[in-house]
Amino acid sequence: MGILKFCLPLIFPLALKFITDDILVSQSTANAMASTREATSRIFGWWTTKVAALLPILGNGKIGLLNALALTMLVIYIMLAIATFYRSDLAGRAGHRLVFDLRFDFYLHIQRMSHHFFSTQRSGSIVSRFMSDVALAQNFVGSALTNVWMDSASLIFIIYILFYLEARLAWVALAVMPCYVVLIRYMSPRIKKASRASQEKLEEISGDLQEKIGGISVVKAFNQERREARQFFHANHELSDMFIYNVHLSSWNQAISGFLTTVAPLVVVWIAALFVLRAEMTVGTMIAFYSFLGSLYFPLQRFSELGLIVSNSLAAIERIFEYFDIAPQITEKPNALTLSRLRGHVCFEQVNFAYEQQMPTLLGIDFDIKPGEMVALVGASGSGKSTLVSLIPRFYDVTAGRVLLDSTDVREVTFKSLRRQIGLVLQDSILFSTTLRENLLYGRPQATETELHTAAEAANATEFIKTLPGGFDTVIGERGIKLSGGQRQRIAIARAFLKDPRILILDEATSSLDSESEHLIQEALARLMRGRTTIIIAHRLSTVVEADKIVVLQNGRVVEIGRHDELLRRGGHYAFLARRQFRDTLPLVQAAA
Numbered sequence: 001m002g003i004l005k006f007c008l009p010l011i012f013p014l015a016l017k018f019i020t021d022d023i024l025v026s027q028s029t030a031n032a033m034a035s036t037r038e039a040t041s042r043i044f045g046w047w048t049t050k051v052a053a054l055l056p057i058l059g060n061g062k063i064g065l066l067n068a069l070a071l072t073m074l075v076i077y078i079m080l081a082i083a084t085f086y087r088s089d090l091a092g093r094a095g096h097r098l099v100f101d102l103r104f105d106f107y108l109h110i111q112r113m114s115h116h117f118f119s120t121q122r123s124g125s126i127v128s129r130f131m132s133d134v135a136l137a138q139n140f141v142g143s144a145l146t147n148v149w150m151d152s153a154s155l156i157f158i159i160y161i162l163f164y165l166e167a168r169l170a171w172v173a174l175a176v177m178p179c180y181v182v183l184i185r186y187m188s189p190r191i192k193k194a195s196r197a198s199q200e201k202l203e204e205i206s207g208d209l210q211e212k213i214g215g216i217s218v219v220k221a222f223n224q225e226r227r228e229a230r231q232f233f234h235a236n237h238e239l240s241d242m243f244i245y246n247v248h249l250s251s252w253n254q255a256i257s258g259f260l261t262t263v264a265p266l267v268v269v270w271i272a273a274l275f276v277l278r279a280e281m282t283v284g285t286m287i288a289f290y291s292f293l294g295s296l297y298f299p300l301q302r303f304s305e306l307g308l309i310v311s312n313s314l315a316a317i318e319r320i321f322e323y324f325d326i327a328p329q330i331t332e333k334p335n336a337l338t339l340s341r342l343r344g345h346v347c348f349e350q351v352n353f354a355y356e357q358q359m360p361t362l363l364g365i366d367f368d369i370k371p372g373e374m375v376a377l378v379g380a381s382g383s384g385k386s387t388l389v390s391l392i393p394r395f396y397d398v399t400a401g402r403v404l405l406d407s408t409d410v411r412e413v414t415f416k417s418l419r420r421q422i423g424l425v426l427q428d429s430i431l432f433s434t435t436l437r438e439n440l441l442y443g444r445p446q447a448t449e450t451e452l453h454t455a456a457e458a459a460n461a462t463e464f465i466k467t468l469p470g471g472f473d474t475v476i477g478e479r480g481i482k483l484s485g486g487q488r489q490r491i492a493i494a495r496a497f498l499k500d501p502r503i504l505i506l507d508e509a510t511s512s513l514d515s516e517s518e519h520l521i522q523e524a525l526a527r528l529m530r531g532r533t534t535i536i537i538a539h540r541l542s543t544v545v546e547a548d549k550i551v552v553l554q555n556g557r558v559v560e561i562g563r564h565d566e567l568l569r570r571g572g573h574y575a576f577l578a579r580r581q582f583r584d585t586l587p588l589v590q591a592a593a
Contacts (some may be wrong), residue, residue, distance in 0.1 A: 084582030124207030140313030344533030350403035379553035429492035431480030459494035
């Protein structure tokens, strides 16, 4: 369809030549290129004669031939309109489909990335590559790939026709082609470099903007609106300067290519007129040749413009594939096992872990948790508690040693079968900007309405859900902003109830809550922990006292293991932490000791 769209219009200049030399002019110039004229006349003369004979209504003689030619061109232009529609439609579909596949594959790749990737990349930067870079890549598909081969086919065809009409004039017309090549080779790398710099700056601004909007309460609390506005102004001004420089380069490219496109026909017409005056060319040939020049220089000029599009698009595509080139640190083995329902036995065997080489975070961790036990991890901030529990669902992999679940190394099983048996309730529960129902069903979409209400009741969430305007169908805002901290925690607990995990990880789930919310959540957690292996990271003494086992971490090592009263009597690091962190319960600590 694309070839038809670009090649069908090339028939008209030849038809115009036939009208001029054979219909309007009774006798051609004696020294003109008779062979060319006769060949053109033979083709169009035969066709128009046939059409005029089949349709007597068109008239006789030259009028009949002229009407037949006009009717033929009308049919050709109808075909051209149809070809134009299908070419645009199919090219657009192909471009959007390819970009859809690119964006979806990019999303799947990002999902496969390990936690280390997300800890080193800003979420706004990732989103920027998803949206702006992929949009630029779409220009490459929609404009470059679909046009280059059609422009090339059209160019080859038109060059053939020009040499067929007048070889000497064709060489004159093609004299500007090296200038286009030089222009593209000079401008493209500069535009690509400028485009990449602007995209990187846009990514930086997107990341910073997402952080500041997410933390707008902090900005307002510290009266930093003007400071943030000033920083955004300078960053946005720098980005604007980058875009303007890119526009500057593009404008030069368009100006030079436009100059070449306008000057070249002037030279061609000048020389063609000399040929006509010398009786070396017919007027019809000159008119046809001039008409073909637009079809010659339009693809050339568009090649130059495509150089801009390709340069911008390639810079974006390179940035996208920079992420594609990053391999996930945590991968699933091709022959990974499907983990059956666990009893809940967790064992750490001489586990070492480091986020960065030469900087170990965990060293020689060696202890086990029996099925159904409640184990508390205690230690100062940075001692490795959260890192340790993140090894169980394989958010990170050990650098040495093993993490075993029911005697099976977690690296030997599929992610899905592993993580569906592990429930997480974090200090800052992550809720999505959708309805309460969808947040609750996130871990188990197939749960029934009865199971949903049962989980909400067990989490002490039913009472406050009834007060919401839409009940379970209330939209709770980004990160659950419309709910209080205690309400968000109860929703997270209800979500864990629905998932029904064998292993439960509570990462400071009751910290920073008022006493009433803490009481409700403690009740809900007690129900949730019943019959499950539970690992708790907490500074609340009430939770630590009830633990079957307390593991004390210091600088990434296990320094003590035991029950609350045993550890207090030893007077070691746990006793020190208890006296320092729980001053309000110091009499209880002393009595237990």
